[in-house]
Amino acid sequence: MTAPIHAFYAQSGGVTAVINATACGVIETARRCVEEGNPRIGKVFAGADGILGALFEDLIDTSLEPDAAIARLRHTPGGAFGSCRFKLKDPREERALFERLLSVFQAHGIGYFFYNGGGDSMDTAAKVARFASEAGVPLTVIGIPKTVDNDLTQTDTCPGFASAAKYVATSMREAGLDVASMARTSTKIFVMEVMGRHAGWLTAACGLASEGSEGDETPPHLLLFPEIPFDEKIFLPRVEHCVTRYGFCCIAVSEGARDTSGKFLSEQGVRDAFGHAQLGGAGQVVAQRIKEALGLKYHWALPDYLQRSARHLASQTDLEQSYALGKAAVEFALAGENAIMPTVVRLSDKPYRWKIGSAPLEEVANVERKLPREFIRDDGFHISDACRVWLAPLIAGEAYPPYRDGLPDYARFMNTRVPKRLPAFALKI
Amino acid sequence: MTAPIHAFYAQSGGVTAVINATACGVIETARRCVEEGNPRIGKVFAGADGILGALFEDLIDTSLEPDAAIARLRHTPGGAFGSCRFKLKDPREERALFERLLSVFQAHGIGYFFYNGGGDSMDTAAKVARFASEAGVPLTVIGIPKTVDNDLTQTDTCPGFASAAKYVATSMREAGLDVASMARTSTKIFVMEVMGRHAGWLTAACGLASEGSEGDETPPHLLLFPEIPFDEKIFLPRVEHCVTRYGFCCIAVSEGARDTSGKFLSEQGVRDAFGHAQLGGAGQVVAQRIKEALGLKYHWALPDYLQRSARHLASQTDLEQSYALGKAAVEFALAGENAIMPTVVRLSDKPYRWKIGSAPLEEVANVERKLPREFIRDDGFHISDACRVWLAPLIAGEAYPPYRDGLPDYARFMNTRVPKRLPAFALKI
Numbered sequence: 001m002t003a004p005i006h007a008f009y010a011q012s013g014g015v016t017a018v019i020n021a022t023a024c025g026v027i028e029t030a031r032r033c034v035e036e037g038n039p040r041i042g043k044v045f046a047g048a049d050g051i052l053g054a055l056f057e058d059l060i061d062t063s064l065e066p067d068a069a070i071a072r073l074r075h076t077p078g079g080a081f082g083s084c085r086f087k088l089k090d091p092r093e094e095r096a097l098f099e100r101l102l103s104v105f106q107a108h109g110i111g112y113f114f115y116n117g118g119g120d121s122m123d124t125a126a127k128v129a130r131f132a133s134e135a136g137v138p139l140t141v142i143g144i145p146k147t148v149d150n151d152l153t154q155t156d157t158c159p160g161f162a163s164a165a166k167y168v169a170t171s172m173r174e175a176g177l178d179v180a181s182m183a184r185t186s187t188k189i190f191v192m193e194v195m196g197r198h199a200g201w202l203t204a205a206c207g208l209a210s211e212g213s214e215g216d217e218t219p220p221h222l223l224l225f226p227e228i229p230f231d232e233k234i235f236l237p238r239v240e241h242c243v244t245r246y247g248f249c250c251i252a253v254s255e256g257a258r259d260t261s262g263k264f265l266s267e268q269g270v271r272d273a274f275g276h277a278q279l280g281g282a283g284q285v286v287a288q289r290i291k292e293a294l295g296l297k298y299h300w301a302l303p304d305y306l307q308r309s310a311r312h313l314a315s316q317t318d319l320e321q322s323y324a325l326g327k328a329a330v331e332f333a334l335a336g337e338n339a340i341m342p343t344v345v346r347l348s349d350k351p352y353r354w355k356i357g358s359a360p361l362e363e364v365a366n367v368e369r370k371l372p373r374e375f376i377r378d379d380g381f382h383i384s385d386a387c388r389v390w391l392a393p394l395i396a397g398e399a400y401p402p403y404r405d406g407l408p409d410y411a412r413f414m415n416t417r418v419p420k421r422l423p424a425f426a427l428k429i
Numbered sequence: 430m431t432a433p434i435h436a437f438y439a440q441s442g443g444v445t446a447v448i449n450a451t452a453c454g455v456i457e458t459a460r461r462c463v464e465e466g467n468p469r470i471g472k473v474f475a476g477a478d479g480i481l482g483a484l485f486e487d488l489i490d491t492s493l494e495p496d497a498a499i500a501r502l503r504h505t506p507g508g509a510f511g512s513c514r515f516k517l518k519d520p521r522e523e524r525a526l527f528e529r530l531l532s533v534f535q536a537h538g539i540g541y542f543f544y545n546g547g548g549d550s551m552d553t554a555a556k557v558a559r560f561a562s563e564a565g566v567p568l569t570v571i572g573i574p575k576t577v578d579n580d581l582t583q584t585d586t587c588p589g590f591a592s593a594a595k596y597v598a599t600s601m602r603e604a605g606l607d608v609a610s611m612a613r614t615s616t617k618i619f620v621m622e623v624m625g626r627h628a629g630w631l632t633a634a635c636g637l638a639s640e641g642s643e644g645d646e647t648p649p650h651l652l653l654f655p656e657i658p659f660d661e662k663i664f665l666p667r668v669e670h671c672v673t674r675y676g677f678c679c680i681a682v683s684e685g686a687r688d689t690s691g692k693f694l695s696e697q698g699v700r701d702a703f704g705h706a707q708l709g710g711a712g713q714v715v716a717q718r719i720k721e722a723l724g725l726k727y728h729w730a731l732p733d734y735l736q737r738s739a740r741h742l743a744s745q746t747d748l749e750q751s752y753a754l755g756k757a758a759v760e761f762a763l764a765g766e767n768a769i770m771p772t773v774v775r776l777s778d779k780p781y782r783w784k785i786g787s788a789p790l791e792e793v794a795n796v797e798r799k800l801p802r803e804f805i806r807d808d809g810f811h812i813s814d815a816c817r818v819w820l821a822p823l824i825a826g827e828a829y830p831p832y833r834d835g836l837p838d839y840a841r842f843m844n845t846r847v848p849k850r851l852p853a854f855a856l857k858i
Contacts, residue, residue: 011610014611015607015610015611017603049610049613049614052613052614076606077603077606077607078603078605078606078607078609078610079607079610079611080610081610082609082610082611082613083610083611084611084613084614084615085611085614085615086614166835166836169835169836170741170836170837171735171739173836173837173839174446174506174507174734174735174738174739174740174741174837174839175733175734175735175738176507177505177506177507177738177839178444178506178507178508178734178737178738179734180507180511181440181444181478181507181508181509181510181511181512182443182444182508182511182512182513182514184478184481184511184513184858185478185481185513185514185515185858186513186514190734192735208835208836209836299733299734300731300733301731301732301733301734301735302729302730302731302733303730303732303735304604304728304729304730304731305603305604305607305608305619305728305730306600306603306604306621306730306732306735308607309603309604309606309607310600310603311603312599312603312742313741313742315835392834392835393835394835395834395835395836396834396835397835398829398832400827400829403827405821405824405825406595406598406637406744406821406822406823406824406825406826407595407598407599407602407637407638407824408599408602408603410602410603410606429613429614
């Protein structure tokens, strides 16, 4: 019997309500191999703060966590082992970083690398796979998708997106009822800014909250996508129309909404007391423009991190896919696949059926999938019926976490470190 | 058998996730009287847009809604019949308004007035009761408490508060896990602004999210109450301390936080592109100050209406009390009480036990109950253990709404109007 080969798992980029469910899928599946007397994957080491954990040789030994703790990953939001925003560029520029990665992997008997992130991370994973292969180092690299932005190509959906989608749609429906009941004497304009710097998937999800044949009879009445340039001359009369017809107007704005010259709305409106431009307020800018032009009282909401960490309102579909993709990553690795990413393949909309597929990392890397034009209503201010059909099954099912004393009972982990075997590595982050 | 006397029910001021549960308690209890062959309350008419419905004789006939629709009030947020911000001043100044109210009540055989609101509304209810009594018009007036601000006196808690409390505490816990996992390379400061212009109850509720013996080991690390003047010289070193010790700092800020000169933080920092001061950004101001002084990357969240309409995360305790207070209002009225408000009386903290009591409207009117100093930790930046014990039972229990197609299935009502019997009334709102 040969010594088992260990695995390294790292979370990358912005975390989500269900990224730990993917970690759970990876670790539980790897453990099952061991239990079945077929320990082709030994321990799963997790990177403390993502890929930095590999570079700094700061490894978490997940094998020390009892099964019950690992099971709790399924209902705990955030990144249990820490994540980071750190992109490995090109091996030709940063050869030392790639060599360091392989040294750490070799020092700890790591032969599997599972990288859980978005487009940038898939690019990194692809480069690591190529670098190892060229160096003649045996390493299996599997990317696992994750992003609330839903902007990865090759996969039908990205884990994390559907839960954030369920949250923003629910929030818009609830706030819309609030505004509707107060509009006669109070707020007439409600603006909610949602995530999605380059792609309008979460903005589109807000549209699910609206009902009625025209799609804008109940909130949200208007959606501002990053894919559609914001033109005040068209937009403001639409707002007026809604206020006249419904008594109020609820609007979802992408943080990445841009004006007709391509400039982010968030870059133009608001200044601090010192006159510095303040970023991050597309919703605020839109609300103010309406106030200035139409004189209507507004409120605006910025759910910010709340939307991507709202595990209390996670989608059951999302949870299942997040876990399944982690599980599939291990299974693909054991089946001898390399440099791929497991994907969700949609088989049918209604009833919703999906299966796991895969795509080469090279084809996923650095490609942003925007909201297709046919998912946006002709006038540019709402979602199309096709989009509604596509989105609907993703937010289905409520995957409630357990509660203790009235609050979600989220896990905290020991995150015990693996003793270091190498000298320290100098890296400025 | 005498003709039944009808009732008028109106919602007032900002709506909540559970104000309709109170409406449900009122209407179902009144219906039960009728079913029991003792129709001392005939129909319940609801004011369209609150008290304006009475002034404009715009009455909704709730008797036309089937029992099943009324039952759905229990899980639908917002104000089902509409609410308003409109305060009747003094009968000596606005005699015509008070006379109009009584005319409309008399024209429709209304002898019971249930007014569901906050301190201002209790003041109005008290004045209406006195005016009717002095005019020799038989009218029973019962106030029913409601406010997410939890600032009414005489009652232990106010319906709506506990659900908003559960929401902000959950949101802070979730966002805190997100920030914790990213802090090494990304956001180090997270600020969430919560409601409560004059009283820090919702800010205090955020504190429930933190665990650990010192109360600030897990997010939120710092709370900024309206009751404690914001002093940058003390605050900024505390932020630095948290970042050093925990790697990040999560802060909940009341929208009503003020500086040491008593000026609202929201009134000072942010200006729009035209240089106009922008209100409503205490959280934004605090985040910017930290950025300017300490150079730390921040994110901030503004849940705004989301926090008071989040029926998807309502507290079971809150739901039960909201319903019970509506029910009690009708029972008190039938028992011959007048000019009172049913209250929640706490019997014990652990196990949590409460009963319904009552207080004269005059004693509730216009008194704001702030967070007591003993509920704030000595240093002013967190809640005390006493506060934790007091708050904990309020957020207990999850009262999930039904879901359809992945979203909460909230009711919409017919809101059929009662035919008018009086000439129109001129009123500028």
